[in-house]
Amino acid sequence: MSVGIIILVVAVFAALGYVIGQRRALSLSASTGKKLHSLPGYYGQTVALFAAIPSLVVLVVWLFVQPAIIEGRVSGMIPDSAIPDGGARSLVMADVRRIADGLDAVLARGKLDESQLSAMRADQTNVRSLLAEVGVALGSEVPNEVFEAAKVYRLGSATGNAAMAVLVLALSAGLAFWSYRRIAPDLRARAISESFVKSLLIAASTVAILTTIGIVASLVFETYSFFKIYPASEFFFSTVWNPQFRGGSELGILPLLWGTFYISMVALIVAVPLGLMIAIYLAEYAGPTARSVVKPAIEVLAGIPTIVYGLFALVTLGPFLRDWVAQPLGVGTSSSSVLTAGIVMGIMIIPFVSSLSDDIINAVPQALRDGAYALGATKSETIKQVVLPAALPGIVGAILLAASRAIGETMIVVLGAGASAKLSLNPFEAMTTVTVKIVSQLTGDTEFASPETLVAFALGLTLFVLTLGLNVLALYIVRKYREQYE
Template sequence: MPVFWILIAILALSAFGYIFGRRRALSSADGNIKNLHSLPFYYGSFAAGASFFAGIIVLAVWLIAQPFIIENTIKGTLQSEIEGAGVSSTLLLSDVRRIADGLDDAVAAGAVSQDEARDLAGSPEELRATLGSYGVALGQDVEPAILNAAQEYRAISATSRFWMTLASIGAALFALGYALKLTNKDFRARNRVESATKLLLIFSASIAIFTTIGIVFSMLFETRNFFSQYPFMKFFFGTNWSPNFRGDSDLGILPLLWGTLYISFIALLFAVPVGLFAAIYMSEYASAKTRSIAKPLIEVLAGIPTIVYGLFALVTVGPMLRDYLAQPLGLGESSASVMTAGLVMGVMLIPFVSSLSDDIINAVPQTMRDASLGLGATQSETIRQVVVPAALPGIVGAVLLAASRAIGETMIVVMGAGAAARLSLNPFEAMTTVTVKIVSQLTGDTDFASPETLVAFALGLSLFTITLGLNVIALYIVRKYREQYE
């Protein structure tokens, strides 16, 4: 049974559990709500929740464990093929999954029966042609061993889906029966429901923590594999980036790190003054009506997809900078440059700086402004000498958060700055960033065991460390130096 219908079945059991839980509780109290320990709603919620969560937990665990079990089984089948061909097991498993999915699609479309798909055989050329007629496109001939593994993959998957259906619905039924057995007028349903709700809230609050831990460990393991094949010092202090999947690669991070910081610096150089001045105007000078119009319009910039900014950089900003600045000054001939990506990224960062700074400036008590004005200071002097210094720690935190956003940007850099890894001070030359190279190293049919692919995880971990450090510094500054006013 497909996962969708399993979910429908579990939801239906939960609905029945809610109805029968209420009825059983009221029946045990002879229909008098006053004789119940808890409201009928809690009895129904307890039965429904027990059924729902039991089924969902079993289903989730099964879906997580199933791919690993099936792939390990198929790897055993393909062990001789992997050793004989000298091909990565990842690539072979990818072919196996593609063929199995293609056969499933052909069966679902009625192009072939289950028996025909199971008994499919022939030479590699015949298999490739036959699978092509079923809509399974392959770039190479299909070896019989791969086809046998794909058929075994389909068989194991079908068996696993069958037992997954029984286990999930069975767990939901068992939990429903157990909950209804406990349900009577003296059962403390409210306490159980509130405890379960508390656990759910704790789990929800922990998702961010678990996700961060998972991200770190997933990168750490692959980074360890990378440094077992490539020198640690050469990666962090190398000044040349030229990956070559045939060997003899130079994978120094310094050109990528320089491009990342250079583009981010130009972006902040543009975004911080514009965003800060916009925040000062909206909080100190603009009328309520003007503020109600200007603030949402500025924040619209934050909702524009980064690919749209990239197109803007590619079509408009890049050619304009090339024609009116780079070429007349003899600094470059390309529309893709650090300046292009930096300016467009700066436009994207304006709402981040302005909105946070505006909220921070508005948090400065009005009594401080009134005291300054009462002492004879002008409005501009009050802003310069009282408001901005009081809000400065929060403004610094907003700038650091914007810097973290700039360092992690990809699409604007791809379309605005190019993909050349170089160390240069010329802002009108094409450069690239860490994020762009992470994408390029993982794009295509690559061997995940090679250092040229594993370097993406080392780059990702380095970038994660930099952005995490900036976020920690920003939070530290905001919390430690924020003035508390009464």
């Protein structure tokens, strides 16, 4: 039974529990003459929540735990001799999962039965041809140990899924019946229902926190593995980025940090003045009609996919800057450059600056403006000397949030700035950023334990620390601003 069907059955149990629970509460109240402690709907909610929540929690936990247990068991069945030279056990396990899925498809199509599958051996049957018929392509012959592991994996998954279905559905039905039998006029159904909802909210918050902890932990552990095989001093202070997957790599982060900083600064130089002027116009000069049209039109920029911005940089802006600026001045010959990516990225983050700054300027108390007007200040003088200084902390926070967005951008840099890691002041040269190299180092079937792959986690952790610092600084400034006027 698939997970979707299990969830659907549990949802049906919960819906039926809500209806019969509500009806039982009303019938008991009528037969005993006692007034219900809570509204009838709360009694139905109690049955529905007991029918759905515990069983779904068990389902989620089972889906996480079962693959780890099965893969741990199956991985031990594969000897080192079955792992290709230069390969990794994780890649062999990926083949095991694909073969297991293919065997399920073969059985579903009736090409084999269970007894034939149990007797089949990889060295006696062309497994690749059999799996190719159901759309599973393997790059090489399948060792018999891997094939046997795939059969065990398939059997374990099938057994685990069946046990999961039985347990989840039995738990759902059993708790629904138990909560149904507990219904009585004096049952504090509202308190039970609200406790469930409170627990759900706490669980949702915990999931978000645990996800963040998991992300940071994975980055820290893999970065530690990287620094065990590559010197941290060379990583942080070397000026050369030259990964060689066959050895002899130089993995200095400084060229990548410089490219990230340079492109982000160009983007901010474009976005901050334009975004701030747009915000001032919308907050202080535009009428209601103009504001209702201009602000949504500008915010559309934030909804355009970044790949579209990248194509614009690659096809339109890059060749224009090369043909009309760089080549006539003799400062560059490539359409991929820091200036190309920075300008397009600046256009993309204009809404971040303009919308946040507009809201912040509107939050400045009108009494400050009225006081300036009463002293004889003009509108422009009021904006320059009263409104902007009062809104400055919030505007700085908006700029820092936009900077965080620019630092994490990938597609625009790939298409607009190229992939060359270098230290240069020429904005018409191709450069790259940390995010681009994270993608490139993890692309393809590479040995996961090599420094050229693990360096992606060190790059990610460095970028995480930088963006986290910017976000914390931005939130601190915005909070300080809010406390000033609330």
